[in-house]
Amino acid sequence: MQKKIEKKDLTKQNGNNESNDSLxxxxxxxxxxxxxxxxxxxxxxxxxxxxxxxxxxxxxxxxxxxxxxxxxxxxxxxxxxxxxxxxxxxxxxxxxxxxxxxxFWSFYFLYFLFFINIFKKLKTFEVFFITAHYFLYIIYLHSFVGYY
Structure with a gap:
């Protein structure tokens, strides 16, 4: 019981709505x-x-x-x-x-952009389309499901 109270107090003192996992x-x-x-x-x-x-x-x-x-x-x-x-x-x-x-997800987003060589074969618009959808998917997972 005491630990739960201390954790709540720490989140109030920090004033951040973001969890430490996302940073x-x-x-x-x-x-x-x-x-x-x-x-x-x-x-x-x-x-x-x-x-x-x-x-x-x-x-x-x-x-x-x-x-x-x-x-x-x-x-x-x-x-x-x-x-x-x-x-x-x-x-x-x-x-x-x-x-x-x-x-934290920006690390994986940049990793996705630069370490997959499939973009060399695609056109600029296709690259933008794929990366934009991947970026929105990561934001969705981060905000609702709690991944990344």
Whole structure:
């Protein structure tokens, strides 16, 4: 009984209507210099806090990196601080662009957009149509069913 009261008080103090499950702790890094792969990114971003997972975008045929990556942190605040700190950081003559992903489903939406190679064969309108419907489906699942 006491635990239920404490949980209700915490939600009132936070003032957020969003659940913690919907919030993300991921950042997307653009303009990543060559030589920064999974191991180097884990070591570098470990200075901000615990890193859960790193995903570097790679070409399916050659295996070379495409110049952007996702970093998933253990804590949401750490991810926000890391994105703010590293945005605009000059590294090996490239200026990093870091984007803090606010919602958890946005991580999977971007993953869906960039890691499925079927879009290379489709026209622009078909890609927009498929991604828009997928995006609306994720929002539907998130708001009503509670997934993602």
């Amino acid at each position: 993300s702790s991921a950042i997307k890094i653009n303009a990543l210099p060559y030589g920064f792969f999974e191991i180097q990114l884990i070591k570098y971003f470990h200075q901000f806090g615990g890193v859960k997972r790193v995903r570097v975008a790679r070409n399916a045929k050659t295996g070379n990196h495409k110049g952007w990556a996702f970093v998933l942190f253990k804590d949401r605040d750490v991810a926000k601080i890391a994105a703010e700190t590293m945005n605009g950081y000059l590294m090996f003559n490239k200026r990093l662009r870091c984007l803090f992903l606010i919602y």
